[in-house]
Amino acid sequence: MKIRTLIVDDEPHAMEIIRKYATQIPEIEIVGTCGNAIEAFQTIQHNNIDLVFLDIKMPRLLGTDLVRSLKRPPMIIFTTAYQEYAIEGFDLNAIDYLLKPIPLKRFLQAIDKVMHFLDGDDKKQEVGESSNPQVTQTAHHFIYLRVDRRLVKVNTDDILWIESLKDYIKVTTKGKVFYTKQKISVMEKLLPMGEFLRIHRSFIIPLNKVEGYNPNHVLIAETKIPIGRNYKQICADKFDPRDGFSCPQEGAII
Incomplete structure (x- = not known):
């Protein structure tokens, strides 16, 4: 070859x-x-x-x-x-x-x-x-995170959620947690369009990982991710089961 x-x-x-x-x-x-x-x-x-x-x-x-x-x-x-x-x-x-x-x-x-x-x-x-x-x-879609002066390649399909921590963001994946100096607004633009949603000024989530929905939070990997006040309508339109959203677990409204 x-x-x-x-x-x-x-x-x-x-x-x-x-x-x-x-x-x-x-x-x-x-x-x-x-x-x-x-x-x-x-x-x-x-x-x-x-x-x-x-x-x-x-x-x-x-x-x-x-x-x-x-x-x-x-x-x-x-x-x-x-x-x-x-x-x-x-x-x-x-x-x-x-x-x-x-x-x-x-x-x-x-x-x-x-x-x-x-x-x-x-x-x-x-x-x-x-x-x-x-x-x-x-x-597959990948992003590169600068971690400890090196670039780390992360498959976006492994991401569970992204959290803003002042000047840093915390990227939680299935197996690891990464901290990198970046603005969450910049990271939002790097993610594949239509696959992620910002639900809070400090949180971005992958739509296909949502296990349950409540007007105040979503459930991902048994973790409650808060929904910001200014994002409640967006989340309701996206996740409300009465509007066509179905969660993978029974009794999904939490």
Whole structure:
């Protein structure tokens, strides 16, 4: 299995480092390099590309804007020397983010994520077998949280609720709790549209995790999440069983 790979970077030295690392991986086939996002767009349109190492800060068009312009983007590993630019790619389902200068160990970790993605338990497929090699990736939506000076990738399907704590937010998932310095209003924009709802100035919840509803709170994982005064009508319209909402547990009005 060959992973057809494109390297996009306006810095020749950075591009050469990635090429040097990639030649040590038998599964990686470098099919081209591009010095800007416009050239990369044309290359992706006219070639079968499985993976792109994509710099974010480039002249004329950012790497993140390139991904947004693609209807069916390949697997993306962002590369950047600026951590603040990585934040812009939170909603783009990238496989990984590599911060320059890129150590070989970190590069190999990113490739390992690619391999795990391609060998996913649910939907295995050979690269190039489908006109959309990213089909399994787009089945999930991820956000990246800055935790202890590193980016942590979180599947939004694992989120139980998000709570604002002054300058921080607390993201509670099925298995872990993450604290990151972020405004809840910013986080709200990064979540997949139609799947989450803000029910309080300090709380956002995933709609598919709601087990019960009361005018004052919703129940998720046996935890009562309060409904703010200004959000009561929105929640009533969404969750009132008399208006078509059905909870997965019997006796859902709590």
